[in-house]
Amino acid sequence: MIRRLARTAALVAGLVAATSTPALAEAPRGWEQQAMKVPAAQRLGQGKGITVAVLDSGVMEDHPEFRGRVTSGPDFIGGGARPGQSYWGAHGTSMASSVLRVAPQAQVLSVRVIWDHEDPARKRAEAATKSGRIAADEESLKRGNALAKGIRYAVDKGARVISMSLGTDEWNLGDAYDDTTAAAVDYALGKGVILMASAGNGGSTDPLEVDANNVVAYPAAHPGVIAVAATGPDGKRADFSQVHTYNTISAPGVDIYFANNRGGYRTGEGTSPACALAAGTAALMLSRNPDLTPRQVRDILIRTAKKPAGGYNVFLGFGLIDAAAAVQAAGAAKDAKIAAAPYKGKEYFGGGPVASASTNPPIDMGFVTVGGGAAGVGLLFLLGAALLMRRPRARPAPGRPADGAFGQAAPYGPPRNMG
Incomplete structure (x- = not known):
């Protein structure tokens, strides 16, 4: 998320200096390398x-800086921009x-999932957002799924690290958490990829700063993602630099030369x-020890970082x-093992039973x-009653009709003349 640009080349340094605050005088080119101890690493x-x-x-793969170290994957966001245009690849390069x-x-795999600020497609989306229109066109749908598709593609192509210099506070035009991206993050972590x-x-406190929102930004806020402050x-x-409890570590982010x-x-x-x-x-850590898990990389970065005064804080993680x-530390790390940790605490969680165990008197056998x-x-x-009920009934004398229910004659015609 590049916010302001200073000089682009020595030839136009004077022109740019007239419209921007000089930065290199305060921070020499490459100061971040020394601050992070990159040469020793x-x-x-x-x-x-x-x-x-x-x-x-x-x-832009053909930039002299890269010398064949960059390959490009699909363009998941589209929008019409093409390589060579000023608003294609400015941020990503x-x-x-x-x-x-x-x-x-290392090798860089470029996957296009966002628009540069000057991209006409971004401006169209911004206009639709400001007007309150809910766009359901193909371009908007692609934008909504681009990041999730990019994560999955990178994982399937063998990336060990995924760098996402983007966030919902700026790049997704107001969109926040979504299940599709969350599922893609889980997919990557399950494959052992560092995000x-x-x-x-x-994070600015200047009331005139238009970006001063300090909202929760995804994917930085997703569990398992290492959020980097500046x-x-x-x-x-x-x-x-935004202030949040999910900030994990920090790295240089001012006057960076790239x-x-x-060209x-x-x-x-x-x-x-x-x-x-x-x-x-x-990437340096993994080249030293390819078996590191995402959790190990996170823990090592945390353990070896130059701690802020007072320890962890929401400003610098x-x-x-x-x-x-x-x-x-990565070179000395052992293989990660998953095992149940034995419980070494007290016999009971919390305060334990509220009263002593009760006892019952012995059973009286009498x-x-x-x-x-x-x-x-x-x-x-019960047995006697059953036997009495099963005793056979007396049969009527021969030639005499049997009584029906309730003592009435059997209903088969008039009685015969016995005289």
Whole structure:
């Protein structure tokens, strides 16, 4: 989520400086590498054999920065934009370069799932959202399913890390949690894929800042996704980085120098580059130890991070990534095992029983004998009654009609003359 751009090249530095705040004077180019201790980490691993899926607006594969390290998958969002246009791949190209600056031997799989800010398709969707219209056209339907399809595609193509520099606070035009994306996240985690997402750029407290919403952003808020906040060169939270309890770790996100989709380079800021840098770190960890699970990667990043004063907080999570310490710890990690943990607590949960256990007096066998005898006598009476009821009835004398029910003559005609 690149929010502001500074200089794009030395040739036009003066022109850009007239319209934007100079940034490189405060933060030298590549400062994020030193802050995260990337050079030391790269002596332990380079990301070889690891594919990082960059789910974004597309990546210009032929940029000199990439040298054959980027391949492209499907365009799940569409909209009509094509490679070579200024609004195709602006964001994604920059994010891919941030990943590869950290993990230079990794492979990037580009999957297009969002529009750049200047894309006409995005502007159409924004206009429909502002007017309150509920669009049900093909373009809107593709937008709603693009991220979930991109996650599943990346997993099936062998990506070990999925970098999502996007969020519902900006990119999905107001949409929030949806079951389709949640199911795709679960699918990826079940396959052992590490998922990272930017925390969001709406954390500003400036009332004039239009992005100051600090809403819950998905996919960062999904359980199992590592949410990445942004820091500045001073190590503090960048003023735009969103503040949430699901923030896991942080990475540099101010004055980041990266590739431009039109050629050359530019600088920008946001939690987007922070997420991409974190994804590159995960690739280094996996190249050192390919058997790491998503939970192990998360735990190692947390354990080795440079902690904020006072420990975890909602601004920076567990702190700034220390790539060197994380890669070293990854190499020493053992295989994850799943087993039931023995309970070592007290005998009872909570306060236990509210009263002492009650006891019953012994059974008086005299009552049992009397009761048994009475039952036996009753049983004899029942047998006697049954025998009496089964005794045969007296038959009538020959030649005499049998009485019917209630003492009346049998209904078969008038009585015979016996005289």
